Amino acid sequence: MMRIGIGYDVHPLVEGRPLMxxxxxxxxxKGLKGHSDADxxxxxxxxxxxxxxxxxxxxxHFPDTDPKYRGIASLKLLEAVYExxxxxxxxxxxxDSVVIxxxxxxxxxxxxxxxxxxxxxxxxxxxxxxxxTREEGLGFxxxxxxxxxxxxxxLEKKG
Ligand code: MG
Numbered sequence: 001m002m003r004i005g006i007g008y009d010v011h012p013l014v015e016g017r018p019l020m021x022x023x024x025x026x027x028x029x030k031g032l033k034g035h036s037d038a039d040x041x042x043x044x045x046x047x048x049x050x051x052x053x054x055x056x057x058x059x060x061h062f063p064d065t066d067p068k069y070r071g072i073a074s075l076k077l078l079e080a081v082y083e084x085x086x087x088x089x090x091x092x093x094x095x096d097s098v099v100i101x102x103x104x105x106x107x108x109x110x111x112x113x114x115x116x117x118x119x120x121x122x123x124x125x126x127x128x129x130x131x132x133t134r135e136e137g138l139g140f141x142x143x144x145x146x147x148x149x150x151x152x153x154x155l156e157k158k159g
Contacts, residue, residue: 001157003090005052007044012146021099021106021147022113022130023075023120028104032147035064039074041099041130041149045117046074046081048095048153053088078120090155094127097151100141106132 013019017031020039032038046058055061061084062069062077069077085092095117099106110130118128135142 002093003052003155003157005048005050005153005155007047007049007051007057007151007153008148009040009043009047010140010146010148011038011040011043013144019104020074021101021109021149023073023078023116024109024112026104026106026109030144036062036069036072036077037074040147041097041113041151042074042078042117044149044151045095045097045153046078048097048151049081049085049092049121049155052153052155053085053090055084075116075120078117082121085155089158091158092121092123092127093154093156094129095121095123095151095153096129096131097149098131098133100133100135100148100150102134102137102142102144 011032011034013030014033019026019028019031020037022041114128114130118125140146
């Protein structure tokens with residue numbers, strides 16, 4: 001049995017925060033605001049995995065009202081989501097994703113992000129796709145007010 005899921009996340013860009021995407025700290029004048037490290041890409045991927053299992057979203061499992069999750073590395077959350085996938089007898093087949101950010105340039109960091117995701121999901125690198133795009137000055141990402149990410153994940157029941 002195969003299951004597919006979709007994830008979408010947005011965080012505002014603010015001064016005085018590190019910019020974390022795909023578990024990589026990216027040098028930039030601003031970072032993403034959120035309760036955790038606000039890694040929009042890992043949140044979108046986590047939501048795609050949870051969505052494939054019809055388990056709701058990340059906020060349901062790790063509420064941002066819980067002080068336990070303040071500042072938590074989203075790679076830890078992704079690993080915890082992977083455990084839910086594994087516990088239910090599924091393996092991840094592949095993940096595709098896109099980060100929508102006007103700046104900074106993300107291409108130098110995509111390989112490291114993919115490695116982090118592949119490690120967390122026990123996947124080989126050729127099963128993890130992370131892309132980056134700009135919205136050409138349009139909308140909130142184009143105005144550099146925030147960064148968005150979208151992801152899809154395919155799961156397969158083992159055995
Ligand atoms: Mg989020």
